[in-house]
Amino acid sequence: MADPTPATREDLTSDPSAIGIWRHRTLLPPSRHTVTLGEGETALLPLSVSTAPPGVKIHAKLESLNPTLSFKDRGMAVASSWALDLGMRGLMLASTGNAAVSASAYAAAAGMECRIFCGTESRAHQKLAAAAAHGAQVRLVDGDYSAAYAAAVGAESDGWFNVTTTYRNPALAEAYRTIAVEIFEQLGRVPGVVIVPVGAGPLLRAVLAGFSDLVTAGLAHSVPRMIGVQALACAPLAHAWSQDNWRLALAEAVPVSPTLAGAIADSLRGYEREGLLTLSAVKESRGTVVAVDEDSILAATHELARRGLLVEPAAAAALAALGLVGVRDVISDAHESQAHDVVLLLTGHGAKEPSATPTFEVPDGKRS
Numbered sequence: 001m002a003d004p005t006p007a008t009r010e011d012l013t014s015d016p017s018a019i020g021i022w023r024h025r026t027l028l029p030p031s032r033h034t035v036t037l038g039e040g041e042t043a044l045l046p047l048s049v050s051t052a053p054p055g056v057k058i059h060a061k062l063e064s065l066n067p068t069l070s071f072k073d074r075g076m077a078v079a080s081s082w083a084l085d086l087g088m089r090g091l092m093l094a095s096t097g098n099a100a101v102s103a104s105a106y107a108a109a110a111g112m113e114c115r116i117f118c119g120t121e122s123r124a125h126q127k128l129a130a131a132a133a134h135g136a137q138v139r140l141v142d143g144d145y146s147a148a149y150a151a152a153v154g155a156e157s158d159g160w161f162n163v164t165t166t167y168r169n170p171a172l173a174e175a176y177r178t179i180a181v182e183i184f185e186q187l188g189r190v191p192g193v194v195i196v197p198v199g200a201g202p203l204l205r206a207v208l209a210g211f212s213d214l215v216t217a218g219l220a221h222s223v224p225r226m227i228g229v230q231a232l233a234c235a236p237l238a239h240a241w242s243q244d245n246w247r248l249a250l251a252e253a254v255p256v257s258p259t260l261a262g263a264i265a266d267s268l269r270g271y272e273r274e275g276l277l278t279l280s281a282v283k284e285s286r287g288t289v290v291a292v293d294e295d296s297i298l299a300a301t302h303e304l305a306r307r308g309l310l311v312e313p314a315a316a317a318a319l320a321a322l323g324l325v326g327v328r329d330v331i332s333d334a335h336e337s338q339a340h341d342v343v344l345l346l347t348g349h350g351a352k353e354p355s356a357t358p359t360f361e362v363p364d365g366k367r368s
């Protein structure tokens, strides 16, 4: 991702005639085309949860309400607009599932082709079915997301825009900065803490960059503490964060096992150094990186569903993290100097991830 370009007050003023992320067009990489499915301007809701620390207000940013039900749509709108400018034939990418659905929908909207590489271990059948419905060519790669990443890089060729949503394509991350500006507009201030489910972490780093834009423009005085959350089953960043030498820690292979939060299961194998970008952003914001176990991810998914918010387990990991001591310490620290608001980024909807929603059997006799 490119370093944040200094923003001015004018840059952050929204254009009332545009919709969604395009209201903040000056924050986005310039493009002649505008491909949109109505992404951005997602709701920010107050959330009452049992694990909220006393005196702290929890808010949920519903990125699950984007057109293909994840935050990836912000990035794909910009990337597909760019691809049209560049006269590309299509989009190509490695994905754990959400980026696949998003890229295929935006490629379809732009009249382009789309090629997807997905690891068999991502178990993203439902998401891939949606991608295929949008006309994408799906290739399953034996192994995990890192294996799919390597396959996508190996297949890069002229005319195909690689929109793999790690740090590989900066256009996507630039678009995620709009999340920070929206939160600021919706709350009327910068929150003390933002909790973000992380794979490699470009989302977290871009959201911090968006808050830094507000500071540069003189609209805010400080950035929030950023908390990155991984599934314990695949947590290279949380592991490295707890070590003195990040570089060495990231180079070690961490044990990986299957997780309900498949969308954030990224072992970083082959591009370990990208993890340093994420860890540095977290450090700069005086936040932390944590890992949550499968039971707490499942409990958080169900708790949100019982409050009317159907999100996928990877997104619910943000709520699961609220119960951890390390997270509560960062929140109480922020509490002393910043606003009492904690924002959870609910990054993806549950409708595409049926594995974590309780099954409902229609009684046999009543089926016909």
Ligand SMILES: Cc1ncc(COP(=O)(O)O)c(C=O)c1O
Pocket (backbone or CB within 6 Å): 070, 096, 098, 099, 165, 166, 197, 198, 199, 200, 201, 202, 203, 204, 263, 264, 312, 314, 315, 347, 348
């Ligand atoms: C639902 C969900 N949350 C969070 C993330 C993490 O994004 P990043 O790779 O930018 O850390 C992803 C990435 O695929 C995702 O699908």
